[in-house]
Amino acid sequence: MAAQKVVISKDLKADLQAFFASMSYDKLFILTDTNTQEKCYPLIKDIPALQDTPVITVQAGDTHKDIEQVAYIWSRLSNEGASRNSLLVNLGGGMITDMGGFAGATFKRGLRTVNIPTTLMASVDAAVGGKTGINFNGLKNEVGSFYPPECVFIDCEFLRTLDRDNLLSGYAEMIKHALISSMDIYASVLLFDLDAKIDYAFLNRMVAQSVAVKERIVEEDPKEHGIRKALNFGHTIGHAYESLSFKKDRPLLHGHAVAAGIVSELYLSHKVCGFPMEKLSQVVYYLKEYYPAFVFDCKDYDTLYELMTHDKKNEAGIINFTLLSQVGDVQINQQVSKEKILESLDFYRESFGV
Ligand SMILES: NC(=O)c1ccc[n+]([C@@H]2O[C@H](COP(=O)([O-])OP(=O)(O)OC[C@H]3O[C@@H](n4cnc5c(N)ncnc54)[C@H](O)[C@@H]3O)[C@@H](O)[C@H]2O)c1
Ligand SMILES: O=C(O)C(=O)C[C@@H](O)[C@H](O)[C@H](O)COP(=O)(O)O
Ligand SMILES: [Zn+2]
Numbered sequence: 001m002a003a004q005k006v007v008i009s010k011d012l013k014a015d016l017q018a019f020f021a022s023m024s025y026d027k028l029f030i031l032t033d034t035n036t037q038e039k040c041y042p043l044i045k046d047i048p049a050l051q052d053t054p055v056i057t058v059q060a061g062d063t064h065k066d067i068e069q070v071a072y073i074w075s076r077l078s079n080e081g082a083s084r085n086s087l088l089v090n091l092g093g094g095m096i097t098d099m100g101g102f103a104g105a106t107f108k109r110g111l112r113t114v115n116i117p118t119t120l121m122a123s124v125d126a127a128v129g130g131k132t133g134i135n136f137n138g139l140k141n142e143v144g145s146f147y148p149p150e151c152v153f154i155d156c157e158f159l160r161t162l163d164r165d166n167l168l169s170g171y172a173e174m175i176k177h178a179l180i181s182s183m184d185i186y187a188s189v190l191l192f193d194l195d196a197k198i199d200y201a202f203l204n205r206m207v208a209q210s211v212a213v214k215e216r217i218v219e220e221d222p223k224e225h226g227i228r229k230a231l232n233f234g235h236t237i238g239h240a241y242e243s244l245s246f247k248k249d250r251p252l253l254h255g256h257a258v259a260a261g262i263v264s265e266l267y268l269s270h271k272v273c274g275f276p277m278e279k280l281s282q283v284v285y286y287l288k289e290y291y292p293a294f295v296f297d298c299k300d301y302d303t304l305y306e307l308m309t310h311d312k313k314n315e316a317g318i319i320n321f322t323l324l325s326q327v328g329d330v331q332i333n334q335q336v337s338k339e340k341i342l343e344s345l346d347f348y349r350e351s352f353g354v
Contacts (some may be wrong), residue, residue: 006152129215131146
């Protein structure tokens with residue numbers, strides 16, 4: 001799998017124009033959702049290379065990261081003359097980069113994609129690394145492919161219109177990157193005051209530091225045979241919380257679900273791998289300060305456990321967790337008793353007063 005190029009842009013329009021001028025393609029298409037069409041497309045639409053470019057717009061929100069919208073993207077591409085030599089530019093958050101990446105991977109067996117992330121989540125995580133996909137059968141990312149974009153252009157200027165809940169959502173993946181990488185990164189991420197007025201230039205540097213953690217891991221293990229499972233820390237339980245929230249019609253943002261998953265999986269890390277209690281308390285304290293509680297009760301435990309049995313890291317029916325024995329010390333393929341898993345759900349509820 002070819003390594004993708006990640007550009008932390010200081011002059012997005014110039015970088016994009018130079019990139020498109022350097023590429024050979026027959027047609028260009030832009031994919032947005034309703035919000036990114038209104039708030040983000042105007043920031044790039046006067047680039048010469050984007051003149052007369054068809055814009056394909058889908059509904060916003062993760063509940064629309066589904067096969068119906070992929071079919072809509074396929075039909076627009078098909079009806080408007082896309083070929084395997086066309087480019088699909090995904091302009092949006094992780095929902096758009098995941099779904100556009102998947103539509104691009106499958107249309108005529110693959111046309112090239114370019115990601116321009118517009119949320120913090122997509123800038124630090126979703127737009128990079130080549131995991132594409134859609135939700136299916138009530139499960140997160142149940143159908144997808146590894147299909148890296150040609151290039152990713154990151155510019156935190158887009159984040160000026162992003163609401164606080166979505167900023168927090170992306171920040172949860174930065175906390176994950178901190179926990180799986182090093183004490184230095186962990187310290188800088190946990191010191192960041194999310195209530196202060198945001199300095200976007202500083203945030204850009206934090207994003208660069210965070211996405212570099214992901215890039216290093218993906219380069220080593222692009223298809224998640226081993227160490228890439230580190231990037232899935234917090235997600236075995238986090239995705240179960242997220243899917244449960246969809247079932248209950250109270251959809252959690254992905255990063256909020258991951259924050260809750262981190263709490264439960266740090267508890268398991270403490271119990272199974274000796275992750276220090278003092279760090280566990282520090283992270284829970286930070287997350288409690290900023291993230292809303294996800295309300296569920298013990299009647300939901302069977303559903304949550306069943307959802308975990310669908311996790312993509314599992315093998316032969318066994319749930320494989322990624323856990324930590326220390327900040328930066330990742331233990332993959334960890335098996336945990338059902339009793340302890342349910343205890344980790346209790347731990348989340350007790351910590352968040354649910
Ligand atoms: N492939 C991966 O490696 C990976 C990694 C992390 C997350 N994900 C996936 O990413 C998705 C979540 O991504 P997300 O958090 O970016 O959600 P999202 O794409 O749904 O965006 C969140 C909301 O913000 C709006 N928005 C986007 N950019 C905006 C801007 N600049 N200003 C104002 N509003 C804006 C969107 O329209 C949407 O309503 C989930 O589906 C998750 O599973 C994938
Ligand atoms: O890039 C990865 O690898 C990740 O696991 C990053 C996660 O933050 C992301 O949510 C990913 O989409 C989860 O993948 P899945 O394989 O658990 O569906
Ligand atoms: Zn994630």
